[in-house]
Amino acid sequence: MIKVLVVDDDFMVAKVHSGYVARVPGFEVVAAAHTGAEAIHAVDELRPDLVLLDIYLPDLDGLSVLRQLRAHLTADPDVIVITAARDLDTVRGAIRGGALHYLIKPFSFEALRDQLEEFRALHTKLSELPGDAPAEQQDVDRLFGARTRRATPPKGLTNETADIVERILREATAAGGDLSATECAEASELSRVSARKYLEHFTDTGRAEVRLRYGGTGRPERRYRWSG
Template identity: 75%
Template sequence: MIRVLVVDDDFMVAKVHSGYVSRVEGFEVVGVAHTGADAVVAVDELRPDLVLLDIYLPDIDGLSVLRQLRGRPAADPDVIVITAARDLDTVRGAVHGGALHYLIKPFTYEALRERLESFRAVHRALAEIPGDAPTAQQDVDRLFGTRARGIAPPKGLSAETARTVEETVREHSSDGGDLSAAECADAIEISRVSARKYLEHFVESGKAEVRLRYGGTGRPERRYRWL
């Protein structure tokens, strides 16, 4: 389980966000803090993997908390900023501080779920890389691609269809299987060309991988599996 600390000065908002986190498979809320000072103490005591960090806190601002967390090598969790702040300086400060994502309040469960699943993909990918072996370039590219690329599908691709394609690939990958663009297209009744666009988007964003299956003649078939 990925351990999450929720930091928000509003008790009801913190409760809502905690509920969101608990609904996502593989995540658990291990603590809630309502001030910056309490957040720093909670990180030291609970050692969460991820912090959902508000910027507007009653004692010190979230960016100051973020800087303090980065100075603690023994407890250095990843951070997703959740805030109503829209000014460029705050966004820039979050980026420079190493925040994984920046969610502007109010946001939906789906918006947070996508960020959490993106984090989970990185978390799992890191765990799969042998600690005593040199890291391959493809591993590095996949990790940084997952962290840096946007969540929403590119222009011309709908979020609703992307979700359907994702569910289809997940289902086929649950038992170690994979599927082709043609098989995906048949399953959800869209064109093969469209299915491949969505599948390649997931590969580029680090959520899926593609394997080549070589047959007797012709070009190899591209097979997709959810990571």
């Protein structure tokens, strides 16, 4: 099992993310931390393979935690940043700190599942290499290839329909607006479920952004903008 530490200042969000991880075969959450200090202590004590790291923490910010994990601890887990922070300085800091990926909240279970499965593929390929022999170029290519995000639609979605949804979303964004799945379905003549799958695919691959619009009752509406 791949051991995961979930770090988030919000107890309920940490619980949701832990539930997401538990749904992916081969992964287990060993602990949840809610401060930077708790995260550093948990890594030192539990030695997880992967840390899901929030940026906004009450004591240390996530980038400071990331730097400490890289500099001071004998344990050296991989890190996926999960945060609402969208500024480029934070994104650059995560990249320079060695984060494997950067997921912007709110994200879907599918988005996190894809990242976990890519991490598992990388983890498996690393374990298959002989530890006492120098890596060959083809081995390195395989490892870095495991970290490449898929740009093509996943199974069940087509490039042709993705192009239609992309055009509609681009036009709405260029006009200064955004779209719900229902509005996209009407414009593309797709079902609402199908339209949402494509919109979520664009969000998961970083080409669209989603925000929540809260109404009087019920669940908040997801509104999409093109950002690719």
